[in-house]
Amino acid sequence: IQAMKNAGIYTTLSFYFPLWFDIKPGYGIPGYDTIENKKPFALLFFDETMQKYYKAWAQALLTTPSPYSGKPLADEPAVAFIEILNEDSYFFWTFTKRNIPAVHWQRLETLFGDWLIRQYGSLANAQAAWGNRRESGDAPAEGRMALYEAWSMTSGAVQSMGVDQKKRVGDQVQFLTENQRAFYSQMKAYI
Secondary structure (H helix, E strand, O other): OHHHHHOOOOEEEEOOOHHHOOOOHHHOOOOOOOOOOOOOOOHHHHOHHHHHHHHHHHHHHHHOEOOOOOOEHHHOOOEEEEEOOOOOOOOOOOOOOOOOOHHHHHHHHHHHHHHHHHHHOOHHHHHHHOOOOOOOOOEHHHOEOOOOOHHHHOHHHHOOOOHHHHHHHHHHHHHHHHHHHHHHHHHHHHO
16 A cells, blocks of 8 residues: 555555465354355344454454555545445345355344344235245244245346235345345444
8 A cells, every 4th residue: 555655546445355374173153064055145134143354354354554654444535435244145146046156145134034024014915915925945934925036136137027916025135125224234334
């Protein structure tokens, strides 16, 4: 950053991209021993343990004094902006059960169930709004409602759906959007 600054060039900090590391057993994040993929796709948006790691990395990166200027990067005017997250989203092709361990997928389904209760008053009311259509994986007694993978939220997939299924997908998209936006708001405030 100092060399770039000396050349009159601003720097972008990008320190988190799921492809840069694998989840290892010692990280305290369960489920990755059950799937082939070890990349933490979508995990940062809702997993508190992953968010603790992220915050620790951000803090170390932004508060460690530079050996050149003595200033931490948080106070360095040559840092133009900080990218919170590179190429991950609930709406990216990686949002699949193949890439996210069942324990985390089910946690997200529980968050969806909680969101539906706030929206509709109960999971039964949500299902009624969807024409009482049930999906494999719905577990209302456990407070979980199945989520569709990313493909099912695309225009190509939605065009082939009936009105009730479109309503469910629309609710899912709203839930995921609100959840993802809350993560970004939280991390913006943290940084």
